Amino acid sequence: MPDTLDDSTLIARSIGAPESFAALFDRHADEIHRYAARRLGGELADDVTGEVFLVAFRGRARYDPSWPDARPWLYGIATKVVSQHRRAERRRTAAMARVSVERPGTFDDRSADRVTAEQLQPRLARALTRLSAAERDLLLLVAWADLTYEEAALALGVPVGTVRSRLHRLRVKVRRALGGTDPFAEEPQHG
Amino acid sequence: MDDEIRVFAEGRPEAPPYGAEARARARERLLTQARSGGGRFRVPPLGWQAAAAFGVTVVLVGGVAVALSNQGAGPGPATSATQSAEVTPGELHPRPGQFIMVESETMYGSFTMGADGKEASRHLYRSHRKIWQSVDGSASGLLMMEGREPRPWPGEELPEAEKTGWQGTSWDTLAACPGRLGEYRTDYAYLSTLPADPAALRERLYRLGGKGGDRDFSALDHARSMLTETYLPRAQRQALFEAIKTIPGVRAKQGVEDAAGREGVALARPGGERGVENQLIFDPETFMYLGEREEVVAEGAAAPKGSILALTAQLSVSVVDRLPEEAAQAQGDASCMPESEVSAGAPPQSPAPGTPTATASPATASPAPDAPTETASPAPHAPTEIASPAPDMPTETASPAPGAPTASAVPESADADMPTAGPVPTVTD
Numbered sequence A: 001m002p003d004t005l006d007d008s009t010l011i012a013r014s015i016g017a018p019e020s021f022a023a024l025f026d027r028h029a030d031e032i033h034r035y036a037a038r039r040l041g042g043e044l045a046d047d048v049t050g051e052v053f054l055v056a057f058r059g060r061a062r063y064d065p066s067w068p069d070a071r072p073w074l075y076g077i078a079t080k081v082v083s084q085h086r087r088a089e090r091r092r093t094a095a096m097a098r099v100s101v102e103r104p105g106t107f108d109d110r111s112a113d114r115v116t117a118e119q120l121q122p123r124l125a126r127a128l129t130r131l132s133a134a135e136r137d138l139l140l141l142v143a144w145a146d147l148t149y150e151e152a153a154l155a156l157g158v159p160v161g162t163v164r165s166r167l168h169r170l171r172v173k174v175r176r177a178l179g180g181t182d183p184f185a186e187e188p189q190h191g
Numbered sequence B: 001m002d003d004e005i006r007v008f009a010e011g012r013p014e015a016p017p018y019g020a021e022a023r024a025r026a027r028e029r030l031l032t033q034a035r036s037g038g039g040r041f042r043v044p045p046l047g048w049q050a051a052a053a054f055g056v057t058v059v060l061v062g063g064v065a066v067a068l069s070n071q072g073a074g075p076g077p078a079t080s081a082t083q084s085a086e087v088t089p090g091e092l093h094p095r096p097g098q099f100i101m102v103e104s105e106t107m108y109g110s111f112t113m114g115a116d117g118k119e120a121s122r123h124l125y126r127s128h129r130k131i132w133q134s135v136d137g138s139a140s141g142l143l144m145m146e147g148r149e150p151r152p153w154p155g156e157e158l159p160e161a162e163k164t165g166w167q168g169t170s171w172d173t174l175a176a177c178p179g180r181l182g183e184y185r186t187d188y189a190y191l192s193t194l195p196a197d198p199a200a201l202r203e204r205l206y207r208l209g210g211k212g213g214d215r216d217f218s219a220l221d222h223a224r225s226m227l228t229e230t231y232l233p234r235a236q237r238q239a240l241f242e243a244i245k246t247i248p249g250v251r252a253k254q255g256v257e258d259a260a261g262r263e264g265v266a267l268a269r270p271g272g273e274r275g276v277e278n279q280l281i282f283d284p285e286t287f288m289y290l291g292e293r294e295e296v297v298a299e300g301a302a303a304p305k306g307s308i309l310a311l312t313a314q315l316s317v318s319v320v321d322r323l324p325e326e327a328a329q330a331q332g333d334a335s336c337m338p339e340s341e342v343s344a345g346a347p348p349q350s351p352a353p354g355t356p357t358a359t360a361s362p363a364t365a366s367p368a369p370d371a372p373t374e375t376a377s378p379a380p381h382a383p384t385e386i387a388s389p390a391p392d393m394p395t396e397t398a399s400p401a402p403g404a405p406t407a408s409a410v411p412e413s414a415d416a417d418m419p420t421a422g423p424v425p426t427v428t429d
Helices: A007-016 A018-040 A042-058 A071-083 A086-102 A117-129 A133-143 A149-156 A160-177 B003-010 B020-035 B047-052 B198-208 B215-227 B234-245 B325-329
Strands: B057-061 B064-068 B099-113 B119-134 B141-152 B169-174 B251-257 B263-270 B276-282 B289-296 B308-320 B351-357 B377-380
Touching: A007 A018, A007 B099, A018 A042, A018 A071, A018 A086, A018 A133, A018 B020, A018 B099, A042 A071, A042 B020, A071 A133, A071 A149, A086 A117, A117 A160, A133 A149, A133 A160, A133 B003, A149 A160, A160 B003, B099 B141, B119 B169, B141 B325, B169 B325, B198 B215, B198 B234, B215 B234, B215 B263, B215 B276, B234 B263, B251 B276
Parallel strands: B064 B308
Antiparallel strands: B057 B064, B099 B119, B099 B308, B119 B141, B141 B169, B251 B263, B263 B276, B276 B289, B289 B308, B351 B377
């Protein structure tokens, strides 16, 4: 039955029967939306998600049939579509990075040696601003979309080796931006 | 996961839920596009008819009209010397830089899904297709889809939503994504390097057909993907035919008709979903692939026994020097966008030095009104940077074709792939 077919079969089927492509939307739209929303906020995410599936639909004849799971392909398209909103993303990241400044008490409130995700975000946002666009794309595919290195490579259209070396570089940058310590631990400087 | 990445994973910001309304809107937009055959409506331009006035030699290959563009005739300096001696009547000898155009009629089951992912309605979707694919996978291709009146699912009424809106023609660019498909390539340059030995080809069908499930079916399905909207040299066609015959469960049935009413021998195998038998129909003389058919053979299946759930016909295969004008306005194809600039826009248009392909011969058979062949036009250029060598052109071509992929390759990798636009696997349980 069609709802048990893998993605690649569905996509292949949608060549002759385009409407079957809606099943791919049903399967993955929420996930793609979530990713877009994390990067751009909810409002833009609506547009981006719609656009991703239209782009995917038009390009379905190009789908690599050796990948049963279409997520990497969809995330690759999503990455490209998101990148058309770089300014919006920069604004959003900058806003997130400012939160801690505007709420100076945040870190004082912490009782354990672990900060919450919300408190962590401003620092992560600042770290993000130090990455190149390509590094940011890769990091967030792995960290937010939970893609494996191989899937991220597929999504970005680069060899896995490139993914590994890019990750290595960006980890160094992130570590430096986060102060060289485990950010979940007590922050030594201010707080 | 490394620490730095874990930090980001755990610190991922809240994502507002996908609003039901926005979600429904996006889905509807997608469906509208799908129902219109994939995109824009456009009236076929006059270019067609004009192109037909120039020489296109049409021969019949086992009932398949094969338009031979520039085959052993005409003043094409680059080709006449090499190909005239080599031409086997009825066989095409595509060269790098050219395109293979396959025209077909298709009917497949179409299923719409409800928001819950369950099947909401079904009918038989029909279209008329033309697909242009680069001979060596180095250039973007083009797909035209023209809606045909849908048919109801056997034993059911045509859903109200399908009764209108099926008309229209769409043009889509099929981006060349070099290196993407690997052994799944279906461009001519690659297919013509496959073994002409049925046993070796059979091994390949099983190796690439996928693991798990019904491996025999997967092998058959992979064979179909090699046949759909492609062109194989005769040696590979025949070998593939013989290889398919050895798949357990496959039997040959004589006198099976394709969507155009042409009779051929079907290699048929039951066992797909919905209680159907999959039939790949061939011309028994030339082993040209005519089309496919899906017939319900089980009682109590999704449709009455004997009904047809898929039926296609590959009407013609031709070689043309370049894409039709519509290519310039076709929908872009971003499916291999990342770091692949070639994919973003229109197909390459700069002339290829040294590969003029004039076609000045008058049509010797009935002109194919649809076969687009521009005369004396420079072929789309073969990219010049070299990465890794691509497979050679077929060996029966005595001298190397100009611009063969061994001499030039695509920018990123000569392992160019072309769309597997055709494969519509009906079944994989």
